[in-house]
Amino acid sequence: xxxxxxxxxxxxxxxxxxxxxxxxxxxxxxxxxxxxxxxxxxxxxxxxxxxxxxxxxxxxxxxxxxxxxxxxxxxxxxxxxxxxxxxxxxxxxxxxxxxxxxxxxxxxxxxxxxxxxxxxxxxxxxxxxxxxxxxxxxxxxxxxxxxxxxxxxxxxxxxxxxxxxxxxxxxxxxxxxxxxxxxxxxxxxxxxxxxxxxxxxxxxxxxxxxxxxxxxxxxxxxxxxxxxxxxxxxxxxxxxxxxxxxxxxxxxxxxxxxxxxxxxxxxxxxxxxxxxxxxxxxxxxxxxxxxxxxxxxxxxxxxxxxxxxxxxxxxxxxxxxxxxxxxxxxxxxxxxxxxxxxxxxxxxxxxxxxxxxxxxxxxxxxxxxxxxxxxxxxxxxxxxxxxxxxxxxxxxxxxxxxxxxxxxxxxxxxxxxxxxxxxxxxxxxxxxxxxxxxxxxxxxxxxxxxxxx
Ligand code: PEP
Ligand code: CO
Numbered sequence: 001x002x003x004x005x006x007x008x009x010x011x012x013x014x015x016x017x018x019x020x021x022x023x024x025x026x027x028x029x030x031x032x033x034x035x036x037x038x039x040x041x042x043x044x045x046x047x048x049x050x051x052x053x054x055x056x057x058x059x060x061x062x063x064x065x066x067x068x069x070x071x072x073x074x075x076x077x078x079x080x081x082x083x084x085x086x087x088x089x090x091x092x093x094x095x096x097x098x099x100x101x102x103x104x105x106x107x108x109x110x111x112x113x114x115x116x117x118x119x120x121x122x123x124x125x126x127x128x129x130x131x132x133x134x135x136x137x138x139x140x141x142x143x144x145x146x147x148x149x150x151x152x153x154x155x156x157x158x159x160x161x162x163x164x165x166x167x168x169x170x171x172x173x174x175x176x177x178x179x180x181x182x183x184x185x186x187x188x189x190x191x192x193x194x195x196x197x198x199x200x201x202x203x204x205x206x207x208x209x210x211x212x213x214x215x216x217x218x219x220x221x222x223x224x225x226x227x228x229x230x231x232x233x234x235x236x237x238x239x240x241x242x243x244x245x246x247x248x249x250x251x252x253x254x255x256x257x258x259x260x261x262x263x264x265x266x267x268x269x270x271x272x273x274x275x276x277x278x279x280x281x282x283x284x285x286x287x288x289x290x291x292x293x294x295x296x297x298x299x300x301x302x303x304x305x306x307x308x309x310x311x312x313x314x315x316x317x318x319x320x321x322x323x324x325x326x327x328x329x330x331x332x333x334x335x336x337x338x339x340x341x342x343x344x345x346x347x348x349x350x351x352x353x354x355x356x357x358x359x360x361x362x363x364x365x366x367x368x369x370x371x372x373x374x375x376x377x378x379x380x381x382x383x384x385x386x387x388x389x390x391x392x393x394x395x396x397x398x399x400x401x402x403x404x405x406x407x408x409x410x411x412x413x414x415x416x417x418x419x420x421x422x423x424x425x426x427x428x429x430x431x432x433x434x435x436x437x438x439x440x441x442x443x444x445x446x447x448x449x450x451x452x453x
Contacts, residue, residue, distance in 0.1 A: 015287055021244055021280035023122045023273060025136075025143045025155035033245070036157040040249035045263030046116070046167055047237070049254040049289075055236045055266045056291045058110045060319030062395035063351035068107050069322070069396025070098050071238060071267075071353065072438070073114030075430035076121050079141045082166045087173050089403025090115065093435050095178075095185055095233065097442040103212040104446025110236070114400070116170040117239035117265045119143075119163040120246070121429055122273040128153075138428070142243055146428050160246050167264070171237060178235045186216045195436035196443075199413035204450075205443045238293075241268035244284055251288060259289040269293035269324060272358075277308050286312055293322035298331040298359060302342035309348050322351040324398050325383070328359025329375040332382045340390040353396035354383040361430060368421050370431050373411030377441065381448050397445065400430055401438040412437040 027033050061067040072094055074081075091113070098109040119142035128137045128148075135153040138146045142163035145152035188209050196205050241247045241262065250264035262268050268288075272295040274281040285292040292312065296305065313321040323343070327335050343350055356379035360371045380397060387394040407420040408431035416434070425431075433441065 016244060016248075016280040016284040019278060019280035019283045021274075022276070023139075023242055024244065025139055027155050027157055031155070031157050033157040036160055037245060037249045040160060040164060040246070043164060045250060045252060046164075046171055047263050047266050049257055049261045049263070051236070052261055052263075052266050052290050054234070055110070055112075056317075056319040058108075058234070058319070059267075059291050059322060059351050060317075060349070061108075062110055063318055063349055063393065065393040065395060066107060067110050067395070068101055068105055069110045069112065069351065069353055070094065070101060070399075070442075071112040071114060071324075071396060072097070072399040072401045074118050074402065075400045075432060076140055076428050077115050077118040077166075077170075078146075078428060079119075079162055079166050082170055084173070086402075086404065087115075087170055088177065089435070090401070091174055091177055091235075091403075092185065093401065093403040093438055096188075096191055097439060098233075099185070099188075099212055099216070100208060100439065100442040100446060103215045104208050104443075105449055110396070111233065112236045112238050112267055113174065114238055114398075116174065116237040117163070117167040119167075120240060120242040122240075122242060122271050124273075140242075142246060157245075160243070160249075163246070164250075164264075167237075174235060174237075178233050186220065188213050188216075191439075192435060193439070195412065195414040195440060197413075198415060199440065199443075201443070201447055202413075204447050208443055208446050236266040238267035238269060239265050240271045241265075241281065241284065241292075242271060242274060244280060247284065257289075260287065262288045262290050265290075267291055267293065267322075269295065269322075271295050272297045272326070275308070277304065277311060282308070282312070291319050291322065293324050293353065295355065295358070296323050296325045296327075296339065298327045298335055300335075300339060302338050305339055305342050306346050309343055309346050309350060313348050313350065316348050318349040319351065321348070322353050322396070324353045324355045326355035326358040326398075327379070329356075329379040329382070331359065332379050333386060336383065336386045337390055340387065340392045344390070344392065351395045352383075352387060352393060353398050354380050354394055355398040356380040356383070357398075357400045357430070357433075364418055364421065366418075366421075368425065370418070370421060371409045373409055373416075373433075373437055373440075376409070376433070377444050380441065380445065384445075384448060397441075399433060399438060399441065401433040401435075402427075403435050406432060406434045408432050408434070409437055412440050414440075 121140035123137040360375045414436040
């Protein structure tokens with residue numbers, strides 16, 4: 001029984017340790033890293049291997065165009081945001097978006113949250129200087145705290161236990177909500193769709209809402225009330241597998257299954273800054289059985305991508321590997337065709353997913369990070385166009401969003417302007433779409449696909 005409950009403190013996935021791991025915190029000698037990791041290894045997993053395998057099956061269908069992946073949530077989750085209102089609003093938004101996509105695209109949607117573990121952030125510099133004082137950069141609430149004092153910025157391994165417990169609390173509430181169903185989810189008349197009136201595509205979007213409403217009425221009429229499949233949805237979680245000590249402590253053998261599973265999340269991804277083929281993160285991703293994703297940026301060399309794809313999906317298992325492409329609106333048309341060609345030439349199955357957020361971050365004149373709705377929408381639309389042209393399938397979208405009414409991204413029918421950014425700018429890291437902007441993206445995906453068909 002040594003490894004089955006994670007009780008053996010020795011690492012299960014040893015090989016990543018021999019590689020260089022970028023973006024890791026430097027814990028001080030006095031910090032009880034070993035004690036924390038031993039404790040984490042004894043704690044129960046957050047997800048199960050059968051859920052992980054079910055998700056892999058759904059991602060395989062998305063790769064083949066029979067489903068569509070909607071992956072969305074926080075850039076950086078914070079421990080203080082683990083509250084009823086935040087979790088409810090974000091989940092409701094994702095479920096509303098998924099209904100728009102289901103009834104608009106006529107395929108089931110794979111719903112994946114970017115939360116319940118999204119606590120570690122890669123940074124471009126190890127240090128930050130303010131008014132002549134230099135401290136370690138903020139790396140996410142699982143590593144240190146955002147405040148600018150020595151105490152807050154010193155990496156503390158005990159934060160891993162806080163991140164674990166807050167992930168568990170978040171996931172517990174999400175599981176309860178999705179198994180009970182949200183009453184007003186099935187009634188688009190209760191959704192906040194005011195922004196539609198200001199949209200240039202309002203006629204088209206109204207027709208989509210009507211089609212969602214009709215389909216829901218029909219389903220409710222033929223379903224068995226509270227037990228109808230409408231009230232039970234599959235929902236999965238994902239986060240960037242950045243802090244390898246944490247991921248490793250939640251990586252376990254499972255009885256009667258081969259290999260090891262990351263049981264901290266269903267669907268870990270490797271970020272752009274840690275996706276080097278010889279590095280520890282890719283080695284870690286290779287060693288686990290979960291479906292994994294990697295972020296692909298505009299400097300991705302096609303030959304290297306071929307190697308990466310073969311390396312991470314050497315068995316050519318459908319659903320195993322997702323490529324989350326984040327090129328930016330300016331580069332999508334010139335760079336994506338070559339990347340698709342490269343992957344097609346390997347004959348390996350991948351799920352292509354568009355992240356139209358991370359290539360479109362800019363700094364305003366007043367020094368705030370923002371993203372323009374039109375550029376996000378353009379990158380997403382062009383991703384569909386390029387895939388269609390290359391006889392390939394764009395099977396999903398990856399978005400940073402929140403159900404709160406923030407003003408972090410500029411534009412959209414609800415009309416957030418650059419001068420609004422000061423009002424409700426709450427993100428500690430990247431700017432997120434607010435509820436209206438995110439729903440508008442879902443409508444625009446459907447509108448675009450309907451016109452293309
Ligand atoms: C992120 O997803 O928040 C992120 C840091 O993205 P990337 O790795 O694509 O830069
Ligand atoms: Co981000």
